[in-house]
Amino acid sequence: MNTKDFLRLGIPLxxxxxxxxxxxxxxxxxxGDRSRLTEEVAxxxxxxxxxxxxxxxxxFAQALLSAPPQPRATPAxxxxxxxxxxxxxxxxxxxxxxxxxxxxxxLMPDAHVxxxxxxxxxxxxxxxxxxxxxxxxxACRMKMTVLDIPAKDLDGKADRLTRAIEAETRFGVGATFxxxxxxxxxxxxxxxxxxxxxxxxxxxAQLGTSGSGxxxxxxxxxxxxxxxxxxxxxxxxxxxxxxGSRGTGAGVCDHYSKLAVSLHPDLPAELKRLAWLALDSQxxxxxxxxxxxxxxxxxxxxxxxxxxxxxxxxxxVLLDVENHHNFAWKERHVxxxxxxxxxxxxxxxxxxGAGVLGIIPxxxxxxxxxxxxxxxxxxxNSASHGAGRAMSRTAANAKFNWHDVNRFxxxxxxxxxxxGLDEVPMAYKNIREVMAAQQDLVTVLGxxxxxxxxxxxxxxxxxx
Numbered sequence: 077m078n079t080k081d082f083l084r085l086g087i088p089l090x091x092x093x094x095x096x097x098x099x100x101x102x103x104x105x106x107x108g109d110r111s112r113l114t115e116e117v118a119x120x121x122x123x124x125x126x127x128x129x130x131x132x133x134x135x136f137a138q139a140l141l142s143a144p145p146q147p148r149a150t151p152a153x154x155x156x157x158x159x160x161x162x163x164x165x166x167x168x169x170x171x172x173x174x175x176x177x178x179x180x181x182x183l184m185p186d187a188h189v190x191x192x193x194x195x196x197x198x199x200x201x202x203x204x205x206x207x208x209x210x211x212x213x214x215a216c217r218m219k220m221t222v223l224d225i226p227a228k229d230l231d232g233k234a235d236r237l238t239r240a241i242e243a244e245t246r247f248g249v250g251a252t253f254x255x256x257x258x259x260x261x262x263x264x265x266x267x268x269x270x271x272x273x274x275x276x277x278x279x280x281a282q283l284g285t286s287g288s289g290x291x292x293x294x295x296x297x298x299x300x301x302x303x304x305x306x307x308x309x310x311x312x313x314x315x316x317x318x319x320g321s322r323g324t325g326a327g328v329c330d331h332y333s334k335l336a337v338s339l340h341p342d343l344p345a346e347l348k349r350l351a352w353l354a355l356d357s358q359x360x361x362x363x364x365x366x367x368x369x370x371x372x373x374x375x376x377x378x379x380x381x382x383x384x385x386x387x388x389x390x391x392x393v394l395l396d397v398e399n400h401h402n403f404a405w406k407e408r409h410v411x412x413x414x415x416x417x418x419x420x421x422x423x424x425x426x427x428x429g430a431g432v433l434g435i436i437p438x439x440x441x442x443x444x445x446x447x448x449x450x451x452x453x454x455x456x457n458s459a460s461h462g463a464g465r466a467m468s469r470t471a472a473n474a475k476f477n478w479h480d481v482n483r484f485x486x487x488x489x490x491x492x493x494x495x496g497l498d499e500v501p502m503a504y505k506n507i508r509e510v511m512a513a514q515q516d517l518v519t520v521l522g523x524x525x526x527x528x529x530x531x532x533x534x535x536x537x538x539x540x
Contacts, residue, residue: 158185165194177204185513186464192349195424209421211402215374216320218435222395244384261376268365284380288532321370438507447518469498495531
């Protein structure tokens, strides 16, 4: 038995869960019948007073008697896609479903551990927004433009494409433009939150930059399997980018996450990072408006990157597709047979309502996909946001070396301009397996194969 089993039996988080683990270990080591283990634990949960003096069960029973009540008697229902997911990520989802404001959830096949809600976690709440269920990098998003550049330029004029990327964006923590970019997002109301008001100048300096960690700008070959928004089926050159709201978004998350925690002092320690703000409260309204502003700001970053690179190359845009994947939306869903408005948090998950276009990238040397959502209600109209990490950044840095990675990239036909070792393809899950696990969530319309990739240089800390 594990923590997931304990939660399903109604054992509160904290000391009671730890004592349940101790009891299971002692029961098994003492020769107890393993087939009766669930029954034995359930009996103590049902009537802890009856076991308060039992030598084997007393500590467990006393912990149950003194435990604060669970936020929810039973977890909200969630559905999972993909097999063999990291159990720590699954447990994060289980715990999120214990929140009193949670009403439904979904776990995508690229799921891995995050702060509070797992990356690849989708959570629907009632009249509440959870800053850490949106994420540190608010409105992190994808954007792809198909350009009227000859396909042969990916090889024959790679230097020219490289110069365009390096001239028209910046990478890394604190990266800015000396000659600042201009965009109408600066004309929006930045006084909606003290955080956005204070950081407007910082946001302006970083406008059009790409950040660090798994953020990238890359050229590749895009194959449209069928017409997409007027673009005929065929093979094209495309520009793909991945980044979010930079330091200002992180500042918004930090401020309102701390505020949410202070408003819920009775939350178990395991749920602190999932503290919420009521939407009908002043802090909730402030955060929501700041989040929306960061959505516009992240979109502006991508718009400037793509606009300036296209202008640098004298290219015309033939197709434009983009989507957020760290955000919260007010949506109507049927939950427990009742249609209601809920707040759907997609932390590292792509909106996949019926006919909604999205981009699901792989890694720097594996394909990404333009998809159309199928509107699967069980997934809360969501899909994965990428391949998902197969190992931590620390583990990747310890396991891989550039000699072997560069050979793999050459064999894959990829030229790497810059990146950290923790972002190599082998640190990620198999994107084709991820896509196979969500065939009921999206339809693949086209495939993007990376050819020329730029990420933040080694040594930059991640922002996800």
